[in-house]
Amino acid sequence: MKNDSTINLDHPSLYNNRELSLISFNERVLMEAAEPLNPLLEQLKFTAIFASNTDEFFMVRVAGLLDQIKANHTKPDNKAGLTPTEQVELISKEMTVLFQEQYRLYHQLIDNLGENGWAIIENPDSFYEFETYFNDFIFPILTPMVIDAHRPFPMLTNKSIHIGIELANDEGETKTAFLKVPDLLPRLIFSTVQRAYVFIEDIISHFAHKLFEGVSIQSMSVFRITRNADLTIHEEGARDLLEEIEKELKNRENGAAVRLETEKHPSPSLLSLLKRELSIQEQDVYYHEGPLDLSFLFAFAREKASEKPELAYPPFQPQQTAYLGAGENIFEALRKRDLFFHHPFDSFDPIVSFITEAAEDEEVLAIKQTLYRVSGNSPIIRALKQAAENGKQVTVLVELKARFDEENNVQWARVLEEAGCHVIYGIPSLKTHSKITLVVRKQENSIERFVHLGTGNYNDQTAKLYTDMGIITNDSTFGEDATNFFNYLSGATTHPQFHHLSIAPEHLKEDLIRHIQEETEAHQKHGQGRIIAKMNSLTEKNIIKEFYKASQAGVQIDLIVRGICCLRPGIPEVSENIRVRSIIGRFLEHSRIYYFFNNGNEKYFLSSADLMTRNMDRRIELMFPVYSAAIQQSIREVLDLQLEDDMKARIQDRFGNYSALTGRTVNSQQELLKKSYNRNGKSLS
Template sequence: MRDFSLPDYYINRELSWVAFNERVLEEAANRQNPLFERLKFIAITSSNFDEFFMVRVAGLKDQVKAGLSKPDNKSGMTPKEQLAAISERTHAVMNKLFDVLKHQITPELEQAGIRFVKAHQLCAEQQAFMRDYFHHHLFPVLTPLAVDASHPFPLLLNKSLNLAVLLENPQEEDEGPLFAVVQVPAVVPRFLQLPSPAGEAHFMLLEEVIKEHIESLFQGYTIRETSPFRITRNADLTIDEDETEDLLEAIQQELKKRKMGEPVILAIDSSMSDFLAATLQDWLELEDADVYRMDGPLDPSFFFKFYALPGYDHLRFEEYVPQPPKELQGVTNIFEAIRQKDLLLHHPYESFDPVIQFVQQAAEDPGVLAIKQTLYRVSGDSPIVKALLRAAENGKQVTVLLEIKARFDEENNIVWAKALEKAGCHVIYGIVGLKTHGKITLVVRAEQDGIRRYVHLSTGNYNDRTARVYTDLGMLTAREEFGIDASHFFNHLTGYSQPPYWKAITTAPVGLRETFLQLIEQETANRLAGKPARIIAKMNALTDKRIMEALYKASCAGVEIDLIIRGICCLRPGIAGVSENIRVISIVGRFLEHSRIYYFLNGGEERIFLASADWMTRNMVARVELLFPVYQENLKERIKQILDIMLSDDAKARMLLPDGTYINVVSNKPAPLNSQLYFLEEACLSAIGKKFDAAPHHLEPHLPLPE
């Protein structure tokens, strides 16, 4: 039997992540996207790289500092080798980002009358406006920080934007150059809108305004150079949960440290002198590879706010209002609708409101005895949490498993946790050593024929805001097996009990990987026995080696495998004798693909599952996850159609090649199929009772990868 563990069969996780952001950046360069949407893709790419440096790169640096040289278990690369490869790729991607911004997007902004101007480009009226703004709004909040023998280099906040100032004292010419830092205040908008000619809008970045008036902060000194820089620090939390008596307090303490972690990279303006750059690099103790010269505004994530400026709807996607699901139109009592049949919700095409209403009605319904829910990421003004607070006030028994270790949402979750506790809810902060990532709500209701349990399960978070931009699938059901499993699930997490025997669901960290392996191996056995075999899986990322080895084995047996993976994919498709029957595509478009769907042909008796989990090792062993089957035939048909449309996407899909690169799927149709646009139009027509007429595809086989 072939050895499927060879490093040549796998793509490094970190490099695959960089490749994903290259695909996001392609959307910024895509002139078919509205101009402000392209700016938003620039901001998304920049923000993604911030998190990558703060967590993944920081973690590799920690390994190197600790003297660890163990290769990763897939690609066989050591931490040092990974850092070198990452540096080479990320420098290239960041250069491309600023090239797209400078040479493609900026000229088109100017054609639209939108200009980012420098001080020397201002007319007299704009200069007076800028000067007045600086002295009345900026100057009072600025703090120049000298750096010398008595003033050590300041501990600057993570991701803060600063100005490095090189200056001289004319009274002490032999003293040599002096150094100072001015932090660009984060409490003030990053861009200043100036008085502008008719039909135009001129803006100036805050750092340019400060730079132009820097002498007023250092009166009596000669300014030699002023240049922006930005430090990204290690922001991963380190908590010994076994030794921590109060997890909430421990996380609050760690959050304070996050702002002051070890420097990971230094971003500087491309015009900064070598002397000033070397000075900063030396103070921060960074390598040459950790310094990024950027030909454009540092931290372009500010375009998120610029994107939202009023008056530019014509430069954004036409606003889309998620549609009410056809099955729930006119329904006043959601429990009656769920009792009749299972309901599938496809977000953001269909509204998230039914999920909110499910909890809100439960909070007010006199027959509801208890509500139990897991929360991973919720919005800052969450109607779900407000409904839970209301339920507690109404005397319902409310239990919330709120994961306060959800990375970069810890502070928001801590606020909600305290509010829920204060209202009388039972709040569990998570499980020691695990993150609770499964999405489930259980409502226990007293009815005429006895106690009935209603359950909502989902691939996505209970977040009303992200539900408008993330694609997810949720199911509402009153099936007895799901209700029993839901009760056992919460009892297992909140009390003391061994993992129960599940009637329908499967959970991690016990059983999920084994279930997936059994499902994949069954397809392999079916194919070898001459039975129909097929695997289709849609997820955010694929990193688990045991699952990839099982997929390779299935491919060698002749099982046709289609993977729709938005982000990281460590599997190499198209390798002769290993993975020539595996096809991998990634769809990057207007919405963030987030749903997890798993389809197995199973000899003709199809099995379809939805899950909170990707095929990542962390989902299998380090998280509490949920996998749940779809039983109702019309829902299974609908999910098959969703997969079919996505596999037929030749507008936003990219195909993964054996060498780890992606190419656009080539369209042979007059009008390429954009799956996200298809689902938008389908939801709108369904809401008014019309069927979307599209050519049937019926999960047809796909051509092999090009040689």
Template structure:
């Protein structure tokens, strides 16, 4: 009866295992022996892979446990039940953790030592360093510590999510020979630096871990007791406990309560220091209600995310990528009036190769321009000291009508967004906290200006967040336009976000969850029809994730019809390429490099009349059905050609690209006899070249 479904299951990769393959690619950027990445950049990739794994457990693995506890056993599109997924995840992640720490101990630490960056153990400290640490402990560390023991009057302590703790067993010195030990714990305080720099000779940068310093002085915390054994541990909790938006009378208050609960969710992973005493481990397992498969024993310091700070040490630029300065947008070089430049033609932004400053300047100029009447913008993730937010606040204080949708449900950025929302409200902005049941993920900015010939609207649309920090680290594409049809659609979108207006009669934009899925479906089906009619048919899509079952099935149908499909998928890909009779016309590649690939680009050959689209959305069910997302066309011929070239360079990348096979593995691109192309390096060089050419041309015109 289920044979059809069982057959379909063979056509999909499991989402979670595909994500682990992505994290493996991140780890390979750190550990691949043939990798040309400088050592401190490798350190960053190792830290990122560790941070990624934390979030994976807190959200994705946690949701699988939620399903198991609720008795849900329905298989996913790949045919795996939640329990089966957990079993596979455990095997894969145990291997991954072994790889992380194997690289850390065998390669990274020795390489860093050669470069003068040394992590010292207790036995390696000289007397001067011991004296320094003793004084530091007494004056700075000891006053912050809180030793806790468990007995009849003291319950087991609440262990904070992702905190490093020292667990120990104690014995009363006056009761030698008597049975019984006491459990104790000390949290390694996050308010102090995890790595402590100690004096050293020979120009070396030497560090000792904070937890090791506490261990060296543990007797000062439990006087009158002997420490039988001690070891570090770290828990990962379920942070995805669900937010009941429908029942919440005040969404802001509900999210604040939700953030507090996140610290104390169910423990789903326990990391322990190698060699932990079995009795001590038994206590932790029983208290956290964990089985052996939830235990990760590591040979090295817990939580490798500390490596990110080490990677930023000054004085080691030779161990990093060559510095890259985002280039000015060629159309805006020496342009005093950004509105005048946008009026003349649409302007393409390609971050971080071209600077995000143009977007900041756009908002700043709008805030202080007496002709500007209103500014409307969506904010999903912004930086900790956002110039965009400050400019919006300034605009409101200058009397502009400012409307800002701050998405409070942006995962792990909720608290930051609450702070910004309150700041904007105090400045006089009209702040919308998002829509019930939907995340607002679209990136759109509208400026309404009174000009000599009447009202004119200027629009910025993008694939990435309005975040000046990540704009230097993520690849994204943006578009400035004064096209009145885009302006009318932008106004309609904001009216929908702030009120009950329906999105009817849109000119250019497609919006999820209303029309975006249907638009993608019709575009894919149109290519399939062209192929059936004997025309050349091609789809190129660059996205972060491909998960949606319906979209994948549409791609399979298009492939069977003869459409040549190239997918550039950074992360999760549940589609299986290269299956005869199903997906033999589909190729999938992933690029993990210096910058995080974040842009979403869609090209359809359309029987020789190519169509190009940019979007905030991935091909995931959540983006198409449960978020406010925008898809917008690229109509300027010059910009169309530029983006088509961008896609072509990605498809020619044979340095950072890896190709997905039908078994779910990724392998490097064969480049024998081919020109060596690293897409991100290419875009850096091209941006510099175009910027220099634009400056030279402006200088030439001034001389005439």
């Protein structure tokens, strides 16, 4: 079909709203909790992931919409055309339904747990066996927060479970008290009498009278508050960015309340008090048929997997990449070929070794690296410290604004500085989300540069859970690009020149649009136009419009978008040549791959960037080409396998709804696991 310029590609009917699409993603996570082919303990984990995801959704996305409403902002979003008020109303309706489904699934899964000897019960028949535990471990920690003429409404902690208690004395005078359920005590306590787990909040509720002498308890209600947790960091006016972020972190717990969760039938007077004091509207209140905060199921499932491993995914060990021989020195290998890694199927250990060996190599002169999120006991951090202590020039960009990792990254920045590393924080008002490492080594009378570029973080723990791709190369022009990039980050260069790299916000978006347009032009001349793009989220409107135009011209486009997707496929005369699928499985799909057929001269790119407005305009991102024919083939095999997936893939229709496929024969992640084992002469149990 020819490009029809008469169709208005800005029309709201062509787009999914960003926030409602994010809800749809979380619904797909919940679908995995309902999937009977998933082991029971993994179903529990997906239930917990849904709970954790929705916490963040309210703390960041809903909080932002409520801020807009308070500021009387009525402008609709630039894609689906919904005002902030309309979005909040739709979110409330959608989330009410999803929470009901979450708790229906929860009770079903808990029944299945009971059949396996792990019963979890609410309000057990007897509490007498817990009295000593309450007296010795719980009572000393609890501090009632009473409201009266001398004590105002207290600050109730974000995401903590609280118990609201209405009290009355003999004269009939009433007052309200709050108890915070201690976060550091186990959520579940095992009853040896009833052979079941009991919730700590139920134990506290039963013995709460011990805290209130001379008054009687009239009612008790369990509730939980979610607060605005997005940081407001004024970088331009901050003399010390570390101190500015530390100050804002202290304010996070005091953000405005954006959601109130409560048991199904709370005390009406207590509910009225909470809504009034927290400025919560009825549409922001969610009544749950079960215990609050189901994220506890993640730790519970992980603990129980050791007792009954058959109820969890079979364990696996990341394998050696096909691009590195057994026992082969990584630097020697790089002088022969580029190395490719697809985690977690390929081990992350060579990436760690790349840094640790460089730290100890007497010929290495400098190491430069960007860090966005790292693990709690990071071997990468240890290696960088060791390199600095060994006298090497070590430059590390630590992104202090990585959401919910700000505190960790502030600490790592201080640790690295103390070790002698040169720590930089990038460019004001932009998050540095790129993943790149440069190692500079002396080689006889010259220097050689080794560069690692990836789609994921330098985090040895998430590398076992997220699918990501990376390349290490000894190509001198990539080395020059990496040097120029780090000079850009440090402020030495404002508009760096590159042989290969595309960076945001400089020109990555423009380069992607150009590649889409060139594919469209090539198709119009030669036919067979094809684009495959894999990412976490797609929201950038200009890029979506280019996909629409390419589809109108007849280019076949497959989009593998795990999370948010504002593009609608299959719309006649607009996107009928576009297909959108989302894969949610054992591993979190995190790779960003952009492929263009280019009349047979195929182009492959990997990137740290999703096709989102924030990534294109407000983050420093990298996209890099893949030239090795062997690595291109490896990437294409992954793409083809994911396009064949009919077990974990969900397909979006023209109205933005997702549905499962009926084939049920190919699980791409499981197939990739098998291939990695078979390649190393092993079999996956």
